[in-house]
C-alpha cells in the first residue's frame with residue numbers, strides 16, 4: 001500500500017490504492033448497465049475495457065454514449081467477450097435480464113473472473129446452486145446486486161434487530177408494491193417469460209425479503225405456501241402501459257404481477273409476505289418485525305430499493321409503560337441516494353476483489369432469498385405448501 005495515493009471515491013470513503021487498475025467488462029448494456037457504468041467511472045482504480053450485448057451494435061452505442069475510447073464491444077455474446085484473453089478482465093458486471101443471469105455468471109467464474117451479478121440472483125433455485133458451485137470452483141468473488149443494503153437506514157434496521165432490543169423475533173410481515181408499476185417503460189424484458197422468468201416476486205420481492213432476512217442474519221427457510229397472479233399484466237386495458245402498447249404487452253405478459261406467501265423460517269419464525277407490481281390499493285402494508293420485547297414498524301415503500309421515507313417506530317415497554325420510540329431517518333449526504341448506493345455497491349465489490357475479502361452481498365445469504373422465491377413459484381403452481389431444500393456448500 002506504499003503506492004496509496006490521495007484518491008477516494010465520491011462517497012468520501014476510505015482512500016483507494018490506484019497502483020493497480022481493475023479491468024472491467026459489462027455484460028448486457030441495457031437500462032441498469034447505466035448505473036453500473038456511472039459508478040465504475042467514478043472510481044479511480046478502474047478501467048472499463050469491454051462490453052457486450054446480444055443486440056448487435058447496442059454495446060458499441062452504449063460505450064460511445066459515455067465517450068469510452070479503446071474499449072472492445074464487438075462481441076456477439078458474453079462467451080466471446082469472456083473468451084477474449086487479450087482483455088485480461090479482473091471483473092464483470094452482469095446486467096442482463098433474469099433468464100440470462102446464471103449462464104454468464106457461471107461462464108465468467110469458470111474463466112477466473114470476479115462477478116457482480118444483478119438481482120434477483122437467478123430465476124430458479126437450481127440455477128442459483130449451479131452459480132454457487134462455479135463460485136466455489138473458481139475461488140473468485142461473486143456479489144449480488146442488492147444496493148439497498150448500502151443504505152444507512154437499512155443498516156440501522158439490522159443493528160436494531162441484532163442489538164436484542166426486540167427480544168426474540170417470532171413474526172415478520174414484509175412486502176410492498178406499486179399501484180400501477182409494471183416495469184415496461186423500455187420494452188418487454190421484465191414481463192416476457194423468456195427473458196424475465198419471474199415477475200414482481202423476483203424483481204422487487206427479492207428486496208423486501210432481503211430487508212428482513214438480512215436484518216435477522218438470514219435464517220434458513222423451511223416451508224412456503226405461495227400464491228401468484230397476473231390480473232393486471234395480462235389486461236389489455238391496463239392503464240400503466242403506454243396506450244399504443246397495451247394489447248401487445250398484455251399478450252406478451254408471462255410472469256406474475258402479484259405474489260403472497262406464508263413462510264416458515266428456522267427458529268420458529270414466520271414470515272408473511274406480499275408484493276405487487278400493480279394493485280387496486282395504495283400499499284399492501286408496512287414491514288413489521290415482532291419480537292418478545294419490542295416490535296419494529298418500517299413504513300412501506302414501493303419496493304424497498306433503498307428508501308425509508310418516514311421514520312421507523314419501535315413499540316416496547318419502558319418501566320411497565322407502553323412506549324413508542326421513533327427511529328430518525330438517516331439522510332444520505334451529498335446528493336442522489338441511488339447514485340450513492342450504486343457507488344457503494346461497486347466500491348465494496350471492487351474492494352472485495354482487490355483484497356480477497358468476502359463478497360459484500362454473498363451468495364451464501366442470497367441463496368435463501370432465491371429459495372423462497374423458487375418455493376413461492378412452485379407452491380403457487382401446485383396449490384399447496386412446499387418444503388424448501390437448499391443444498392449445503
Ligand SMILES: NC(=O)c1ccc[n+]([C@@H]2O[C@H](COP(=O)([O-])OP(=O)(O)OC[C@H]3O[C@@H](n4cnc5c(N)ncnc54)[C@H](O)[C@@H]3O)[C@@H](O)[C@H]2O)c1
Nearest residue numbers: 028030031032052053054078095096097098100118119189
Ligand atoms: N439493482 C437495481 O436497482 C436494478 C434496477 C433495474 C434492473 N435491475 C436488474 O438488472 C437486470 C437487467 O435489467 P435492465 O433493466 O437493464 O434490462 P434490459 O432489458 O434493459 O437490459 C438487459 C440487456 O442484456 C442483454 N443481454 C441479455 N442476455 C445477454 C447475454 N447473454 N450477453 C450479453 N447481453 C445480454 C439484452 O440484450 C439487454 O440489452 C435485471 O435482472 C433486473 O432485475 C436491477
